[in-house]
Amino acid sequence: MPEADRPVNAAHATICRVITRLNIGGPSIQAARLTTAMAARGFDTRLIHGRLGNGEGDMSYLVAPNADTRYLPALCRELSPFDDVRALISLYREYRRARPSIVHTHMAKAGLLGRVAAAAYNLTRGAAPRARVVHTYHGHVLDGYFGPRLTAFFIALERILARITDTIIAISPEIRTELFEHYRIGKSRQYCVVALGFDLDGFAGIDDGARARARHELGVPDGSLVITTVGRITAIKQHQVFLDAFKLVTERHGDAIALIVGDGELRSQIEAHAAAIGVASQVRFLGWRRDLATIYGATDVFLLTSRNEGTPVALIEAMASGVVGVSTDVGGVKDVIDSPAVGVRVPLGDTAALAAGVESLLADPARRRQMGELARARVLARYGFDRLVNEIAAVYGEMLEER
Numbered sequence: 001m002p003e004a005d006r007p008v009n010a011a012h013a014t015i016c017r018v019i020t021r022l023n024i025g026g027p028s029i030q031a032a033r034l035t036t037a038m039a040a041r042g043f044d045t046r047l048i049h050g051r052l053g054n055g056e057g058d059m060s061y062l063v064a065p066n067a068d069t070r071y072l073p074a075l076c077r078e079l080s081p082f083d084d085v086r087a088l089i090s091l092y093r094e095y096r097r098a099r100p101s102i103v104h105t106h107m108a109k110a111g112l113l114g115r116v117a118a119a120a121y122n123l124t125r126g127a128a129p130r131a132r133v134v135h136t137y138h139g140h141v142l143d144g145y146f147g148p149r150l151t152a153f154f155i156a157l158e159r160i161l162a163r164i165t166d167t168i169i170a171i172s173p174e175i176r177t178e179l180f181e182h183y184r185i186g187k188s189r190q191y192c193v194v195a196l197g198f199d200l201d202g203f204a205g206i207d208d209g210a211r212a213r214a215r216h217e218l219g220v221p222d223g224s225l226v227i228t229t230v231g232r233i234t235a236i237k238q239h240q241v242f243l244d245a246f247k248l249v250t251e252r253h254g255d256a257i258a259l260i261v262g263d264g265e266l267r268s269q270i271e272a273h274a275a276a277i278g279v280a281s282q283v284r285f286l287g288w289r290r291d292l293a294t295i296y297g298a299t300d301v302f303l304l305t306s307r308n309e310g311t312p313v314a315l316i317e318a319m320a321s322g323v324v325g326v327s328t329d330v331g332g333v334k335d336v337i338d339s340p341a342v343g344v345r346v347p348l349g350d351t352a353a354l355a356a357g358v359e360s361l362l363a364d365p366a367r368r369r370q371m372g373e374l375a376r377a378r379v380l381a382r383y384g385f386d387r388l389v390n391e392i393a394a395v396y397g398e399m400l401e402e403r
Contacts, residue, residue: 013400015045016100016131018091018114020077020107022049024057024232024262024288026171026196026313027106027138032062033199033385034392035069041393044068046098050075050087050110055264056232057288070094077109084113091117099128102396105135108154112161119164132399134167137175138196139310139331142183145236155183162186167399169194171311172332192395195335196311197388203320204380206297214297218259225256225362228299228323230292230314231306233264238328240273241305241351247277248355253362258283261295296321300368301361305354309333316383319343319375324368326357342375 015038019031035047048070052058063069072094074086091114095103103121105114118133125131142155158179162168168190170176176193179185206214220226227246231237239260246258260270260283267285274280289295296302302318302325309331316336318325327333329345337343344357361368 013043013101013396014098015043015396016048016095016098016103017045018048018103018105018110020050020075020110021052021056022058022060022063023052024059025138026198026311027136028059029062029198029313030136030138030196030388031106032059034389035067036064037385037389038393038396041389043393043396046070046094046100048072048075048091048094048114050077053077053265055267057263075110075113084109088113088117092120095121095131096124099125100131101129102132102134102399105133106138108141111135111137112157115161115164132166132402133164134169134395134399135161135165136169136171136194137179137310138171139175139308140179140183142178143308145308155185158183158185162190165190166402167192167395169395171196172335174332174335175310178331194388194391194395195383196313196316197383197385198313198316198320199385200317200320200380200383202293203296203317204376206293206321210293211297214294217294218298220257220298221255223255225253225300226259226298227256227301227303227358228259228261228295228318229303229305230261230295230317231304233260233262233267233270235266236307238305238307239266239270241328241354242303243270243274243277243279243283244351245303245305245354245358246283247279248352249358249362250279250282252359256282256362259286259295259299260284261286261289261292263287292317293321296323299323301326301358303354303358304328304333306330306333307348312336315343316379319372319379320383322369322372322376324361324371324375326354326361328354336379337375338378342371342378 022028035045038045046068051073072090074083103118105111122130162185168186170193229242274283296318302323304327311332315325326344328348346353
């Protein structure tokens with residue numbers, strides 16, 4: 001990883017930052033915040049993004065009003081040959097206009113189309129210097145998203161894309177290991193690890209008074225125990241597993257309440273499952289919320305049941321709020337819950353163990369509080385936004401020197 005204080009020569013450097021869409025999640029937060037933050041380091045950034053999918057929350061409000069942005073409606077998450085070709089052509093035209101020093105792509109679809117368009121631009125740029133290409137893997141779609149044949153196709157495609165990429169950023173050591181050692185994508189020299197960074201101040205200030213106000217605002221009865229999850233209601237997040245684990249918890253804690261924050265294509269199915277297992281009256285579906293400090297403030301235990309994760313943003317936010325987390329041990333979770341002192345990791349597929357982890361914390365408030373404070377200190381030190389800006393600026397500076 002480049003040194004954070006490495007001198008950066010960013011004079012006249014234009015960055016084209018491409019992200020599939022600005023839906024709720026870590027990639028959107030990083031892309032939006034970096035677009036304006038990098039200006040102070042001498043980089044002019046153009047943020048290029050596509051359209052949201054049905055039921056996805058919108059984070060475009062994070063983009064500063066004076067930011068240089070381009071909206072490409074053809075750029076979308078879904079596989080659509082017609083739209084994908086239109087998006088590819090639009091990206092190429094954007095590069096021709098901007099003449100970027102660096103093209104930086106985020107998320108799978110933008111990583112595909114953005115890098116192919118950059119290769120086309122570099123072949124036709126004339127006398128302009130070649131644009132360096134960097135892609136950030138905020139996770140990957142190579143496990144749990146598609147069937148075996150389609151997954152094999154995407155693995156092969158990512159290997160090809162690595163050949164037209166100068167730098168590959170993994171957001172955790174675990175993601176780097178999976179990509180390079182397991183899936184054999186790219187070369188070792190292409191990789192660097194840059195953890196995500198967030199403005200966590202709003203969560204770090206949550207104290208006992210804020211917790212009492214949050215529970216009152218959400219109408220949580222006195223003495224009730226609250227288990228929360230935050231994220232898209234989609235297959236990879238396994239909300240059905242969340243409900244099954246919650247059902248087991250209620251057998252010992254009959255007054256427990258579950259908060260499900262988020263929305264998505266499977267919401268009606270998950271609501272039906274809550275009714276089918278008899279917990280609908282104790283589960284609140286809150287949709288997308290911007291007042292996450294209130295949500296975490298009212299929470300006793302955060303439960304993450306994903307099948308695959310890059311860096312779990314909601315888990316980091318919960319821990320920054322002093323809330324201890326229980327999670328499936330997948331992807332980059334072990335880089336966040338890196339010790340039993342700050343949280344509980346459970347093998348994928350073990351619903352009973354998830355419930356047992358939650359119950360053990362609910363049963364011991366003193367232990368829960370101590371772990372929550374340790375968790376807060378750990379993530380505030382590791383996932384600060386200034387650290388992210390320093391490291392990304394150093395990556396860009398290194399690429400410009402090589403160019």
